[in-house]
Amino acid sequence: MAEDTSLSELDKKIVQALQGDFPLVAEPYKVLAESIGISEELFLERVRAMEAEKKIRKMGAVLRHREVGFQANVLVVWRVPEDRLDEIAQQMAACPAVSHCYDRNTAPGWPYNLYTMVHGRSREECEQLAAELGRQCGVSERMMLYSKHEWKKTSMKYFCE
């Protein structure tokens, strides 16, 4: 895959500025641009370019799902026939209760190849949602990996090493 993952020193500085707290002020990009000593125009131009190159996935917000009513979530891992993996993954990804859907490698003694994060209002609702997903997609083999404790949840800080 000939994907360009090289970044100029300027773009690395812009990534570093953007990954901190976004200033909640009228002219946030001006504040960020000033913090690295460039003009707001150039900063905005590079942000738009990195959006176009898909280095930036999105500018926007993520909610704390507990606070908006989704108290329960579960990592559901599925064993899906290889020849139906793509089709089933797309079907599961289309479900609004699924926030993440990845196809992953298996390992010895671990045959699960499709990973979904499922969100619901309760553990019972998560169970129902997963059962329903399995029925719709014709997949019966799954494991429900509920979290018992969150040890860490952070955003990555890039180019700090």
Added chain:
Amino acid sequence: MAELGNFDKKLLNLLQGHLPVCSRPFARLAEELGSDEETVLQHVQDLKSSGYLRRIGTFFDSNRLGYVGTLIALRVEPDRVAAVAEAINRYPGATHNYEREGKYNLWFTLLTPGKAQEQKILAEVETLPGVEDMLNLKANKKYKVNVQFKLQ
């Protein structure tokens, strides 16, 4: 926590979708909401401080920035889980780390600037006291990575 009003729900739905990339992004959002910049900024600040907004800003595609990522599942002796979790948390690239039900009881995501760094960290993790088994579950394809909750 207070119930969200209609204005806040509309604002959060817009914000989750896209924050405009322009000199006055909150003024642009205000136009869409039939409001003004000052009011929108005040509400965004309140939603942040009251905890509804986990993060506002930029979400990067780590692979396109040249980083490699993986999901690691560990089977850890139950009374060693806390110590292993804390050791893993010290790696800046370990961004999410959860204790889960099941045979593999500790799961973390790892982002590194390259394969060599990943190998080095995983070799260290594998030898932490209490770690009995480790699975390296690389993603082949990401079908959905966007966490969006539509508020009605």
